Amino acid sequence: MASMTILPGILKGSVIVPPSKSISHRALICAALAEGTSNIGNFMISDDMMATMNGLRALGAGIEAEEQGAEGIHLLRITGIGANLFQEGGEKNHLEEDRLIDCQESGSTLRFLLPLAGLKNSWVTFTGRGRLVSRPLDVYFRLFDEHGVSFEKQGNSSLPLKVNGLLQPGEYRVEGDISSQFISGLMFLLPLLASDSRIVITSKLESKGYLDLTMDMLSRFSIKIENNHDKEFIIKGNQRYQKQDTDIEGDYSQVAFWLAAGLLGGEIDCLNMNSQSLQGDREIVNILQGMGGRITAGQKSIRARASLTKGTVIDGSQCPDIIPVLAALAAVSEGETRIINAERLRIKESDRLKAISTELNKLGAKVEETADGLDILGCKNLHGGPVSSWNDHRIAMALAVAACRCTEPVLIEGSDAVSKSYPHFWEDYRKLGGRIDG
Ligand SMILES: O=C(O)C1=C[C@@H](OP(=O)(O)O)[C@@H](O)[C@H](O)C1
Ligand SMILES: C=C(OP(=O)(O)O)C(=O)O
Numbered sequence: 001m002a003s004m005t006i007l008p009g010i011l012k013g014s015v016i017v018p019p020s021k022s023i024s025h026r027a028l029i030c031a032a033l034a035e036g037t038s039n040i041g042n043f044m045i046s047d048d049m050m051a052t053m054n055g056l057r058a059l060g061a062g063i064e065a066e067e068q069g070a071e072g073i074h075l076l077r078i079t080g081i082g083a084n085l086f087q088e089g090g091e092k093n094h095l096e097e098d099r100l101i102d103c104q105e106s107g108s109t110l111r112f113l114l115p116l117a118g119l120k121n122s123w124v125t126f127t128g129r130g131r132l133v134s135r136p137l138d139v140y141f142r143l144f145d146e147h148g149v150s151f152e153k154q155g156n157s158s159l160p161l162k163v164n165g166l167l168q169p170g171e172y173r174v175e176g177d178i179s180s181q182f183i184s185g186l187m188f189l190l191p192l193l194a195s196d197s198r199i200v201i202t203s204k205l206e207s208k209g210y211l212d213l214t215m216d217m218l219s220r221f222s223i224k225i226e227n228n229h230d231k232e233f234i235i236k237g238n239q240r241y242q243k244q245d246t247d248i249e250g251d252y253s254q255v256a257f258w259l260a261a262g263l264l265g266g267e268i269d270c271l272n273m274n275s276q277s278l279q280g281d282r283e284i285v286n287i288l289q290g291m292g293g294r295i296t297a298g299q300k301s302i303r304a305r306a307s308l309t310k311g312t313v314i315d316g317s318q319c320p321d322i323i324p325v326l327a328a329l330a331a332v333s334e335g336e337t338r339i340i341n342a343e344r345l346r347i348k349e350s351d352r353l354k355a356i357s358t359e360l361n362k363l364g365a366k367v368e369e370t371a372d373g374l375d376i377l378g379c380k381n382l383h384g385g386p387v388s389s390w391n392d393h394r395i396a397m398a399l400a401v402a403a404c405r406c407t408e409p410v411l412i413e414g415s416d417a418v419s420k421s422y423p424h425f426w427e428d429y430r431k432l433g434g435r436i437d438g
Contacts, residue, residue, distance in 0.1 A: 003413045005409050005438050006411075006429075006435070007435040009435050010265030010266040010306075011265070011434055012267055012432060013266075014270075014271060015270055016070075018272075018424075020249055020277075021251060022108070023217065024044070025052050026217035027040050027248060029188055030218060030223070031244065032063075033081060033116075034080035034240075034242055035240065036079075037078065038245060038246075039075060041076075041245075043248055044071070047104055047423075051102065060081040061079065064077045080243060082240075101124060101125070101126050102127050102128065105132045106420070107135055110126060111137075111181035113126070113185075114126060114185060115167060118167030119192065121165050130391060131350060136347055137158040139174060143182075144167075149165055149166070149167050169190065169194065173200045174186070175202055176204055177203050177205070180208065183201070183233070184211060188218070191235050192240075199233040200232050201231055207319075211230070212278045213280075221244050222239075223239050224236065249274040250271075250273040252277060252279040252282045252322075253321040255273060258432075259293070261400075261432070262306070263294070263307045263309055263329065265306050265404055265405070266404075267303065268304050272300070274300070275298065280319050281321060287312070291311070293309050309333040311333050312330075316340065323352065324352055325401055326339070327339060327356045327374055327398065332365075332380070336375070337378070338373065338375055339373035348392070349395075349420070353369050354369060356398060359387040363382040363399075382402060382406045384406035385410065389417045390417075400434075
């Protein structure tokens with residue numbers, strides 16, 4: 001496990017925000033299911049992306065990557081599985097044999113690729129590590145029982161998991177408040193089945209913006225889903241993905257770190273953004289402005305300038321991934337902040353409510369965990385000291401932002417966790433003037 005020491009100081013300058021991880025997963029999967037070759041530009045190969053790329057290769061897709069510029073950005077050429085997936089004995093029909101898919105620590109990879117294993121009558125084994133082995137999968141287990149897929153696992157942990165198709169079309173009743181990833185996963189698969197299906201949402205729908213991203217990418221690849229007021233999704237069977245070229249836009253979950261850092265003392269220009277994006281984490285702009293942050297959003301860039309931010313109430317139900325960095329900012333903002341409806345943060349790469357409150361408090365913050373969120377009383381500065389990332393990329397990056405307001409060095413243990421979504425985070429931190437040892 002690597003560690004880094006961040007010396008006191010502010011960040012200033014401009015940064016090219018990495019491409020959206022969520023959109024990249026979706027573009028990869030759609031291209032892999034299409035007939036013919038699709039090109040995906042501005043694609044960054046992080047650990048999670050590698051997991052999805054390798055998983056799709058195991059299912060039969062061809063994926064080649066060519067460097068497209070600085071900082072790990074690539075152009076991918078994806079030869080889709082297309083109709084071969086359905087032809088018994090087809091030349092590229094790799095699903096005839098047992099397949100192994102290592103999802104590493106990526107919840108999206110596991111939950112998006114699992115239903116695809118239900119396209120063929122052969123065993124596919126899913127593995128993973130870290131917290132992924134205990135993140136919830138019960139929704140799928142129930143649906144697999146109801147729709148004709150066998151699975152085998154050992155004891156209480158979900159992984160390794162062996163699955164054997166064929167998933168049957170029909171009615172899929174899914175809770176809306178555990179993970180939207182189950183719903184996205186079904187949306188990728190159900191259009192390929194021989195007859196129509198519908199997904200019925202049985203409780204409050206959270207992380208809804210991620211379903212919008214899924215349906216948007218599906219429609220770009222010619223797959224249609226009818227949305228009945230986010231309560232029911234009607235999906236015709238026998239649809240076919242059509243190849244498509246696309247470029248990935250900047251990531252609003254990642255820009256959140258740089259915007260918060262900009263408000264804490266410097267002035268940061270964040271480039272490569274799409275002001276019309278469907279990403280739910282675009283809400284970061286409104287939340288930061290609501291806290292008094294001087295944020296100026298243009299068509300393709302967002303600027304954050306040093307500001308005296310104030311506490312507020314933040315509802316985490318639709319934008320879970322930006323909560324850790326908002327907690328870090330709130331810890332050094334004037335007054336109280338309440339983060340509510342954020343229970344799902346407990347089932348991410350760490351229990352993020354526990355992780356961020358524990359680590360910010362080590363730095364001298366005043367954060368209390370509640371059942372579904374955090375109560376934070378802002379301080380002018382934090383002192384610094386040793387903290388842990390809990391092996392969670394978003395905790396590591398949030399602590400790096402908090403370090404901008406620390407009077408002493410901050411030692412982050414497990415700083416390499418950033419490779420899950422943003423492998424060159426520390427280089428960008430340095431480019432913005434951050435002083436790092438290690
Ligand atoms: O679909 C996606 O790309 C994601 C959905 C969200 O998960 P939940 O729906 O489980 O909240 C989010 O936290 C995750 O980082 C990415
Ligand atoms: C929770 C995350 O991703 P995943 O669910 O794909 O592991 C994340 O990136 O914060």
